[in-house]
Amino acid sequence: MITKENIKKIIVKKPLTLDCGKIINNYPIAYETYGTLNEKKDNAILAFHALTGDQFVSGTNPITNKSGWWSYAVGPGKAIDTKKFFVICANVIGGCMGSYGPDSIDPTTNKTLGTNFPVITINDMVNAQYNLLEFFKIDQLFCITGGSMGGMQVLQFVANYPDKAKTAIPIACTASHSAQNIALNELGRQAIMADQNWNKGNYFNTNLSPDKGLAIARMAAHITYLSKKGLQEKFGRKLQERDDLKFSFDADFQIESYLRHQGSVFVDRFDANSYLYITRAMDYFDLIKQYNGNLSEAFKTSKTKFFIISFTSDWLYPTSENKEIVIALNSAGADVGFIEITSDKGHDSFLLDVPDFLKSIKKFLEANY
Amino acid sequence: MITKENIKKIIVKKPLTLDCGKIINNYPIAYETYGTLNEKKDNAILAFHALTGDQFVSGTNPITNKSGWWSYAVGPGKAIDTKKFFVICANVIGGCMGSYGPDSIDPTTNKTLGTNFPVITINDMVNAQYNLLEFFKIDQLFCITGGSMGGMQVLQFVANYPDKAKTAIPIACTASHSAQNIALNELGRQAIMADQNWNKGNYFNTNLSPDKGLAIARMAAHITYLSKKGLQEKFGRKLQERDDLKFSFDADFQIESYLRHQGSVFVDRFDANSYLYITRAMDYFDLIKQYNGNLSEAFKTSKTKFFIISFTSDWLYPTSENKEIVIALNSAGADVGFIEITSDKGHDSFLLDVPDFLKSIKKFLEANY
Numbered sequence: 001m002i003t004k005e006n007i008k009k010i011i012v013k014k015p016l017t018l019d020c021g022k023i024i025n026n027y028p029i030a031y032e033t034y035g036t037l038n039e040k041k042d043n044a045i046l047a048f049h050a051l052t053g054d055q056f057v058s059g060t061n062p063i064t065n066k067s068g069w070w071s072y073a074v075g076p077g078k079a080i081d082t083k084k085f086f087v088i089c090a091n092v093i094g095g096c097m098g099s100y101g102p103d104s105i106d107p108t109t110n111k112t113l114g115t116n117f118p119v120i121t122i123n124d125m126v127n128a129q130y131n132l133l134e135f136f137k138i139d140q141l142f143c144i145t146g147g148s149m150g151g152m153q154v155l156q157f158v159a160n161y162p163d164k165a166k167t168a169i170p171i172a173c174t175a176s177h178s179a180q181n182i183a184l185n186e187l188g189r190q191a192i193m194a195d196q197n198w199n200k201g202n203y204f205n206t207n208l209s210p211d212k213g214l215a216i217a218r219m220a221a222h223i224t225y226l227s228k229k230g231l232q233e234k235f236g237r238k239l240q241e242r243d244d245l246k247f248s249f250d251a252d253f254q255i256e257s258y259l260r261h262q263g264s265v266f267v268d269r270f271d272a273n274s275y276l277y278i279t280r281a282m283d284y285f286d287l288i289k290q291y292n293g294n295l296s297e298a299f300k301t302s303k304t305k306f307f308i309i310s311f312t313s314d315w316l317y318p319t320s321e322n323k324e325i326v327i328a329l330n331s332a333g334a335d336v337g338f339i340e341i342t343s344d345k346g347h348d349s350f351l352l353d354v355p356d357f358l359k360s361i362k363k364f365l366e367a368n369y
Numbered sequence: 370m371i372t373k374e375n376i377k378k379i380i381v382k383k384p385l386t387l388d389c390g391k392i393i394n395n396y397p398i399a400y401e402t403y404g405t406l407n408e409k410k411d412n413a414i415l416a417f418h419a420l421t422g423d424q425f426v427s428g429t430n431p432i433t434n435k436s437g438w439w440s441y442a443v444g445p446g447k448a449i450d451t452k453k454f455f456v457i458c459a460n461v462i463g464g465c466m467g468s469y470g471p472d473s474i475d476p477t478t479n480k481t482l483g484t485n486f487p488v489i490t491i492n493d494m495v496n497a498q499y500n501l502l503e504f505f506k507i508d509q510l511f512c513i514t515g516g517s518m519g520g521m522q523v524l525q526f527v528a529n530y531p532d533k534a535k536t537a538i539p540i541a542c543t544a545s546h547s548a549q550n551i552a553l554n555e556l557g558r559q560a561i562m563a564d565q566n567w568n569k570g571n572y573f574n575t576n577l578s579p580d581k582g583l584a585i586a587r588m589a590a591h592i593t594y595l596s597k598k599g600l601q602e603k604f605g606r607k608l609q610e611r612d613d614l615k616f617s618f619d620a621d622f623q624i625e626s627y628l629r630h631q632g633s634v635f636v637d638r639f640d641a642n643s644y645l646y647i648t649r650a651m652d653y654f655d656l657i658k659q660y661n662g663n664l665s666e667a668f669k670t671s672k673t674k675f676f677i678i679s680f681t682s683d684w685l686y687p688t689s690e691n692k693e694i695v696i697a698l699n700s701a702g703a704d705v706g707f708i709e710i711t712s713d714k715g716h717d718s719f720l721l722d723v724p725d726f727l728k729s730i731k732k733f734l735e736a737n738y
Contacts, residue, residue, distance in 0.1 A: 020616035119616040179600040179624045183592045186625045189618065190588060190632070191560060194581035212563035219559060220589055223552045228684070231548040237655060245653055247389035247488035249558060249645060253652070255548045256555045263559070276618060283622070284614055286606060315597070315684070 002062035007098040008032060008055075012131045019121040019284075029128055030098025031055050031090040034074060035082035037136060043369070044138050045080060046129070046165075047089040048146030048153035051221075051278050052270055054097035055089045058082065063097065064269045072353045079362040084369070085142065090132055092125040092153075094277040100128070102273035103204065114273055115201030122149070122285045126156045133164065140164055142369060145361075147171035147350030148317065149278070152285050155298070155325065159287060162302035167368050169361060171309045171350045174321040175295050175328070176286040181316065184224055185279035188217030192272045201273050214272040215263030222262045227313035227346035231255065295328035306336040307364045309357065311349040337364070371431035376467040377401060377424075381500045388490040388653075398497055399467025400424050400459040403443060404451035406505060412738070413507050414449060415498070415534075416458045417515030417522035420590075420647050421639055423466035424458045427451065432466065433638045441722045448727040449734065454511065459501055461494040461522075463646040469497070471642035472573065483642060484570030491518070491654045495525045502533065509533055511738060514730075516540035516719035517686065518647070521654050524667070524694065528656060531671035536737050538730060540678045540719045543690040544664050544697070545655040550685065553593055554648035557586030561641045570642050583641040584632030591631045596682035596715035600624065664697035675705040676733045678726065680718040706733070 002008075007030045015025040032055040037044055047057055049069060058074040060067060074080040074087055091099035094117070102117040133141070144154050144165045151173025158168055174181070192198055195213025203209050223231075235255040239245070242252065251257040291297040306329050310322035319340045329336040341357045343349040349357060376399045384394040401424040406413055416426055418438060427443040429436060443449045443456055460468035463486070471486035502510070513523050513534045520542025527537055543550070561567055564582025572578050592600075604624040608614070611621065620626040660666040675698050679691035688709045698705040710726045712718040718726060 115618075119618075176606065178597065179604040179606065179622075180592065180595075180597045182606070182622050183588075183600065183624050183628055186620075186622075186628055187585070187588050187592065190629070191563075191585050193618070194560075194585055195563070196565065216556070216560050216563055216585065219552075219556050223549065223556065226549075228547065228549045228687075231552065235548040237545065237548065237551070237658070249484075249488075249562070249649065251555075253548075253551050253555075255552050259552055259555055260559070280618065289606075318597075 004063060004098060009098050010131065010135050012128065014131065016124070016127055018118055018124045020118050022118045024100065024118070027093070027100035027128070028098060028104075029090050029093070029100070029131060031088060031132060032057065034058050034087040035085050037086040037138070041136070041138050042140070042142055043084065044086045044088060044136065044141050045143040045145065046132070046141050047074070047080075047087055048129075048144070048150035048157075049089060049092065050146070050148035050150050051282065052266070052275075053150070054095060055091045056097075057087060057089045069351060072351070073358055073361065079358040080145075080365065081362070085365070088132055088136070090129045092278065093128045094120045094125065094274060094281060096271035096274040101271070102201065102277055103271050112204035114204060117273070117277060119280055120277060121281050122152050122156050123160070125281065126153050126160055129153075130157075130161060140166055143167040143169060143365060145169035145171065148173055148347065149282050151317075152282065155287055158302050158304050159290070159298040162299075162304070165304050167305045167307070167364070169307045169309065169364065170325065172311055172314050172317045172322070172347055173325075174317050175325050176288045177283050178321070182283045184220065185283050187220050188279055189276050191216035191220065192276060198272060201276075203272070209267075210272045211267040214267045214270065214275060217275055218266040219259045219263045222259060224316050225346055225348040227315065227344055229313060230344040230346050233344065295324070296331035299329055299332040299334050302334065304334070305368060306334055307360075308336065308338045309350075309360060310340045311343045311345070311347070311354075311357075312340060313344050314347040314349065316347040373432060373467060378467050379500065379504050381497065383500065385493070385496055387487055387493045389487050391487045393469065393487070396462070396469035396497070397467060397473075398459050398462070398469070398500060400457060400501060401426065403427050403456040404454050406455040406507070410505070410507050411509070411511055412453065413455045413457060413505065413510050414512045414514065415501070415510050416443070416449075416456055417498075417513070417519035418458060418461065419515070419517035419519050420651065421635070421644075422519070423464060424460045425466075426456060426458045438720060441720070442727055442730065448731040449514075450731070453738070454734070457501055457505070459498045461647065462497045463489045463494065463643060463650060465640035465643040470640070471570065471646055472640050481573035483573060486642070486646060488649055489646060490650050491521050491525050492529070494650065495522050495529055498522075499526075499530060509535055512536040512538060512734060514538035514540065517542055517716065518651050521651065524656055525654075527671050527673050528659070528667040531668075531673070534673050536674045536676070536733070538676045538678065538733065539694065541680055541683050541686045541691070541716055542694075543686050544694050545657045546652050547690070551652045553589065553685075554652050556589050557648055558645050560585035560589065561645060567641060570645075572641070578636075579641045580636040583636045583639065583644060586644055587635040588628045588632045591628065593685050594715055594717040596684065596713055598682060599713040599715050602713065664693070665700035668698055668701040668703050671701075671703065673703070674737060675703055676729075677705065677707045678719075678729060679709045680712045680714070680716070680723075680726075681709060682713050683716040683718065685716040
């Protein structure tokens, strides 16, 4: 049985200089794989997870006993067909599913790091995961892909390692975190830090944890993952197991009950400090600034073939921001395709059963393998 | 000097049956007026405030020492010209500026009501404020107006009192609170109730108050009052008094600092329980359901001349929802005008210096007086 203690991981010996200046080494990268790496080692796909994801892409997540976060897209016969491709996914550093993160033990104190963990960036995440290529002795990945923060990692990966991915599918993402997105992440962080159980991040050594704050952060984020129209169609003003309003602060409406549920189940599987660190990394992401205001410079030396996907009702990373990436790629002379998928399911579309989206990925992979 | 103790108010003796079934009487309605009521008493404008507003529309709010919430629109020579019109504004019941609310003293216990205050509705608010017409012996108001929750009150007022307003200007509002809006309000309520100082609403009698929870609620709401584009133009990724990222959880970005400031100043002027009650009233608002699914029935017997205003970048009460009101009014054979104002300032546009908006109100009032 897989537990958090015996989760698959590599220990990276090679020192990594983080963007904050700190050097780390001997740190774990937890990962999972699906399918079989062929002899030529040309069928590997590295999937990058989003804010609250982990390495368990498909099938049942052995820790949460829920479906993997990309079960609609990844599996035998699916869009990312594991009968054909070898899918690798790693927990990002800063995460809470076995990779080096704020819940890691500090060997010098034998306590969890908490907020002694360094502030990391998308660049740091990508550089840490790059070690998996050496571990699997893969010279070039067939594809790198991911949605949301996963898409940001795709962009950063190509910028850092221009010849290491034959193809790339960044989905529903941005090259530079917007003011609204920073504001929404800051809201979540403030909710966590306002919970007195957070205890400045040192809650691992207490019996208390900032569950209420983390649940509020999740509720806030969850609203942004869905579209106004999608919420209206799914919930509208439907009442929760009652015939009429109760004139109280109970959950009268289904949407209230749903949100509370989303908050309460989230705290069972996610760590509040990880939420702080990963949202910070997203807010710090600005590939445009990394290349002095010219995004096309990030892709100038790469031969990677790109396929960019956005969703009509995604207001968190709208089509306009995805198109900026397309423009920069075109400006760099890159091979780039783009599709905006019609969906009322908002930003979450990339995680859901959206047939046009899944078919687009499947066809792109088949055509380029 | 005006203090919370000697604020202008009427005590309503006549019993009012609330939507929850409870009957209230001898309750205070705090109000303010601007300009002079003429002899014919045909120049009165009743302005309804939004969620966190109060009766201090114009000039300096004597309690907060800040500008009144509608200072751009109301004053001598302004869009709502107080040299010409007599503007009345009352604090809604459920509020915290002198009207009957959760901070009112329960005479039977001599303690504040807290969550013993009844859950109220927009309908209750409007019926309570109607008593001001009798107090001022005004037979018909020249105009009723308000934005956001103020606009909801305008719609409810015409439905309840079809011959009591000559004209009506509902701004940036809706006839039925959407699932997304309920979700956003529920997020704010959960943030307040998660603060252990909230103490199930009985914090008035402790030295503690749920400031952190209320600040989170305000931050969340504030993000929704501004547009993505407006935030990007005003803040973008500008840093807060620093040359580079600090790799910490301090406010690196101006938008973070701004949000924290919005949260912290709000708790000095607003009561957490009022926030719960007023957001609940907004969520309960569904004028369409009140008229059995046919909104035009709400306006069928009214002769009120309507002018509906929405803003292009308002995603909280978008133009589409304002147009539903226009359609219902047309369907009721009402006299109705409509304008969508181009503005990047989001929902907050109705409170700000948006010249086309202010000019539209001014011209409508002049043409119809």
